[in-house]
Amino acid sequence: MNHNASPSAPPRRILLLGLAILGTGSAVFVVRRPLMMSAPMCMTGRWHGCFGTFNGVVLMTLVALPLAALVVWALAHVRRAAGVPPARAWRTSLAEVGMVHGTVPLVWLTMMPGAGPGVAPRRVSLVPLRDLVTMGPLGIVGNLLVFAALGFFAPMRFAALASVPRVLALGAGCSVLVETAQYVLWLDRVSSVDDVLVNAAGAVLAASASRRWWRTAAQAASDEPRPAPAV
Known part of the structure; x- marks a missing residue:
């Protein structure tokens, strides 16, 4: 019997949680000044400052983190009560909330109109890699994160x-939908094939980082309820 495997698991999880908290805290500290510019507008009910600006959306995303954690806990609790193993219940619940909380704000940012929505000519760029050099490091990182x-x-x-x-395919398909919506809604934004390429690359890179926790077909089959044995 291996007595070394189980005691090492909790410290590892605590270490990962500590690193995640430290990383989040460091990121908030770095961007604290621009975020605090939006806080007064949100507190006084001027919702354009919360949901109509980059700083406001980032601020509201961070403010909603405790609510997202509560939803993860509630979903995991329901699944555990239904007989799902604890590790699987937590992983599934975290994945569901993480997909929504980590994607919706960034998509919202990409759908914000430019200076002349409905007035400026619609712009489409279908030449691969032409817009990549004009994005700059910040633009590339932002598109990777969408x-x-x-x-x-x-x-x-x-x-x-x-x-x-x-x-x-999932990342590229979702990105094509966003770029198409930008064009159809006439948001004064460039619908670019390079955005699709970078968005899809970001999805693949992130997926590679979570590969060890992927839900396999065997795990999916084991989640299916088994029929009761015939009497």
């Missing part, structure tokens, strides 16, 4: 997505 949470958590939740080509 569907990173989806790529990270979707294979953990859905066994059908547990492969790199399928995650690539």
Whole structure:
């Protein structure tokens, strides 16, 4: 019997949790000044400052983190009460909430209108890699993050997505929908094929980071309720 495996698991989880908290705290500290510019507008009910600006959306995403954690706990509690093993219940619940909380705010940012919505000419860029040089480091990082949470958590939740080509197709498909919506809604934004390429690459990179926790077909089959034996 191996007595060394189980005692090492809790410290590892505590270490990972501590690193996650430290990383989040460091990121908040770095961007604290621009975020605090939006806080007074949110507190006084001027919702454009909360949901109509980059700083406001980032601030509201951080403020909603405790609520997201509570939803994860509630879903995991319901699943455990239904007989799902604790590790699987927590993983599934975290994946569901993580996909939503990590993707919706970033998609919201990409759907914000430019300076002349409905007035400026619609712009489409279909030449690959032409816009990549004009994005700059910040633009590239932002596009990599748009569907990173989806790529990270979707294979953990859905066994059908547990492969790199399928995650690539998922990221590219979602990005095409966003770029098409930007064009159709006339948001004064450039619908670019480079955005699709970078968005899809971000989803694949994030999926590669979560590969050890992917939900396999065997695990999916074991989740299915088994018929009661005939009497």
